[in-house]
Amino acid sequence: MNEIKGLFRELWYEVFKISFLHGFTDSIIFFMVALNITTLLGLQYYYALIASLVFLWADVLFRMKRTTLRDIESKNPQVQDILRTARDHENSTNFMVLAMFEELIQKMKSVSAGSIIEQKNLFLKVLLLCALSFSIILVSAYNIHIPESVFNPDTYYKWFSKPGTERLDFYTIEFNESDELLYGDPEMADLGNKTLELHISPSLNEMSFENVKEPEEKEFERGTFPSEIAAVTDTSSEEKLPKESKIAIAYNLKLKEEET
């Protein structure tokens, strides 16, 4: 009887592993889709990550609940009906039940976890993952973003509305004000087209912008620089030596002479 209980524990552990495997692949797909969406929307990646973790938890839980002994039996016809019968009689100990437990233990040797995995399903998921990875690379490489107009319902409204039945402008409905109040002085709109005449009073500044001459071209001979560009030599470094340094130099020179 303990063997049967152990067998069922082992079986559920296998079911958990398989559920986790499927849940994990599903949540990677979910993450990639979510990542694509967040990239397109210009959102941070961790929104996709959090959503995927929640999805993983829910998916594994759902798969664990959904997986029944009947599913395992249908994928392993050699244990058809016996698994459910054994589960229902786990605590019985009569002759036939014990014989059934022995038969089940023998038959379970031929049941592998691989038979429970939906291999075709898993293969399709891997293909989908490849496609999603490729799309993520494309979106990132070309810096593709969804334009904001996509989220503006007016964009779609215009597609389906008949000419002349366009929706009224929001501002027209809400504010019945004059154009001048809403947009300001209409002359201001022409400001950029007008010539600006700036006069600076000479009493305040000697400079008159009206008298500024155009720059003149001037030619120079090679090697001869005009006087305006002449350089002025600076004083020697010695002249700027401090007094203490000069004493030290004189003292050193005197010592040298005595040695010679």
Added chain:
Amino acid sequence: MTPAVHLQQVQNIKSMFTSLKTEISKVIVGQDDVIDQIVVAIMCDANALLESYPGLGKTLLVKTMAEIMDLKFARIQSTPDLMPSDITGTYILEEKRGGEKEFRFQQGPLFANIVLADEINRATPKTQSALLEAMQEKQVTVGNSTFKLDPPFFVLATQNPIDQEGTYPLPEAQTDRFLLKIKVDYPPEKDELEIIDRYTSEIKASGVRKFMAKDSLLNLQKYCRQVPISDDLKKKVVTLVNKTRTNKDLIEYGASPRASLGLVLAAKAYALINGRTYVSMDDLKKMAYPILRHRIILSFKAEREGKTPDDVITQLLEKL
């Protein structure tokens, strides 16, 4: 790991049933399903109604089985003038040595292990009732005395589907007492040739050997009830029997809960004789026909469409 001792014993049981069938096949050609169903009835400690045309070897089959199982066999040929006391037994006045006289109970053919009630529908309802008490209660009441019948006790009754004139068809309440209604069909050509070869060349004794003691049979009946069945399958049995009551389009009167009990028990027995330690869906499907076919009364519409109870059961099983 503990060695599979119990499983080995179940395999031995299977071998025993295989040997039983081999022995029967020395006398009866073919009819494997019929043999299986009779064995199922015996394993369930229940009664069976065999329906077939005359000359298909029903009596020979039952007699052979009784011989192999080392059981006391009795045959009742039902006729309209058959009285209950003819089958139950009666008190006779007996004179002792001293001249003293006293009534002594003379047992009738019901005091056997396997009773073959041939053409039961020819017996009067009064006699049928006496037989049915024995079938259900495993006892016989004569006058004010009740006698318990020795286990195992089975009644295998036969009836002829044709030639209904002068018969007393069993009422539904009485047919319900039979666990199985076994249909014995004509043998296929190959088997019929074998029958001709076997029974026209020379007269010889059956030569079957007895290899199952009465105690073994009682033990097997005990094991039969221990065969486990899953809750899912039990629910399916209840659903199936319920469908016979609710499907008014095809069935006028459905099966009683006795049918549910019978189906589970028969499926257990069928699993055991096939060496399985649990009941499978196939066992239920196989046993659904003999369990249900005499417990449902078809609607006028179904009869008009030429459907048989087996056709309707097939339909119900498909929807299960």
